[in-house]
Amino acid sequence: AQSVTQPDIHITVSEGASLELRCNYSYGATPYLFWYVQSPGQGLQLLLKYFSGDTLVQGIKGFEAEFKRSQSSFNLRKPSVHWSDAAEYFCAVALFSGGYNKLIFGAGTRLAVHP
Amino acid sequence: DGGITQSPKYLFRKEGQNVTLSCEQNLNHDAMYWYRQDPGQGLRLIYYSQIVNDFQKGDIAEGYSVSREKKESFPLTVTSAQKNPTAFYLCASGHRTGSTGELFFGEGSRLTVL
Numbered sequence: 001a002q003s004v005t006q007p008d009i010h011i012t013v014s015e016g017a018s019l020e021l022r023c024n025y026s027y028g029a030t031p032y033l034f035w036y037v038q039s040p041g042q043g044l045q046l047l048l049k050y051f052s053g054d055t056l057v058q059g060i061k062g063f064e065a066e067f068k069r070s071q072s073s074f075n076l077r078k079p080s081v082h083w084s085d086a087a088e089y090f091c092a093v094a095l096f097s098g099g100y101n102k103l104i105f106g107a108g109t110r111l112a113v114h115p
Numbered sequence: 116d117g118g119i120t121q122s123p124k125y126l127f128r129k130e131g132q133n134v135t136l137s138c139e140q141n142l143n144h145d146a147m148y149w150y151r152q153d154p155g156q157g158l159r160l161i162y163y164s165q166i167v168n169d170f171q172k173g174d175i176a177e178g179y180s181v182s183r184e185k186k187e188s189f190p191l192t193v194t195s196a197q198k199n200p201t202a203f204y205l206c207a208s209g210h211r212t213g214s215t216g217e218l219f220f221g222e223g224s225r226l227t228v229l
Contacts, residue, residue: 009155032216043119043205043220044158051215090157094216100165101214102148102173103207107157 002027002095006106013081014114021076021109023091032094033074034103035065039087047089050074061085086113117142119221121206126226128193128200136191136224138206145211147189148218151175152203161204164189165211193226201228 005024013019025031032051036044048059055067065076074091091106119140128134140147146165150158160173164183178197183189189208193200203225207218 006157034217036220041203041223041225043222044207044218045220046217049215049217094214096214096216100163100171101146101209101211101216102160102163103158103216103218105150105158107155 002093002104004091004093004104004106006089006091006109008109009107010110010112012112012114015083016080019076019078019081019085019111021089021091021111023074023076023106024072025074025091025093026072027093027095031074033065033067034092034094035059035063035074035076036090036092037061037087038090038108044090047076081111081113083113083115086111119206119208119219121204121221121224124222124224126224128226128228130228131195133192133194134200134226136193136204136206136226138189138191138221139187140189140206140208140219140221141187142208142219143186144208144219145186146209146214147183148207148209149173149179149181149189149191150205150207152205152223158205161191200226202226 003026035047050067088110092103122137148163149161162181164170180192206221209218
């Protein structure tokens with residue numbers, strides 16, 4: 001079955017440090033992959049997406065992600081974290097079946113940023 | 116501005132009562148979705164609809180009902196049959212034809228059962 005795994009429930013980094021959030025997916029075909037960010041009590045905002053082509057994709061707020069088919073991974077990175085990046089981050093894969101499409105989400109990684 | 120509007124933002128309900136969460140979008144999207152969010156569990160799909168007058172059960176549809184009478188609207192009713200309804204509910208919409216799967220989300224509705 002299709003699934004998304006985010007191995008880290010919580011991550012704490014210092015402001016200015018680099019960040020990598022892990023995401024592994026299980027999907028038979030070429031995946032359409034997404035990273036969303038959620039501030040407390042808010043909806044989800046799209047950070048970036050991968051459909052095809054260049055495996056390194058750039059997103060908003062200085063984030064990037066790299067698709068690695070051999071590792072079934074789509075890790076999110078940022079070279080220098082800002083205090084405003086503290087939020088919850090969700091990785092997702094699009095599932096297309098029977099004329100319907102939907103997103104399957106991971107459990108999320110909560111990021112805390114120390115000053 | 117185009118977007119998705121969910122209301123109410125906060126809702127309190129007594130046990131045994133049905134409640135309806137509103138979701139309206141003006142993005143001209145065919146597809147609409149309801150997700151439930153609980154701490155540590157990510158987002159779980161309740162119901163989704165690709166066109167008017169058609170909807171499909173998601174992974175956790177028991178105790179919920181929906182309707183899709185208009186393209187713009189996809190209300191969710193949390194019935195008294197839902198055993199643990201306290202949660203954060205998110206509505207989303209997206210394209211159907213030629214879709215890449217990307218979804219756009221509302222700000223959410225937090226339901227608390229007293």
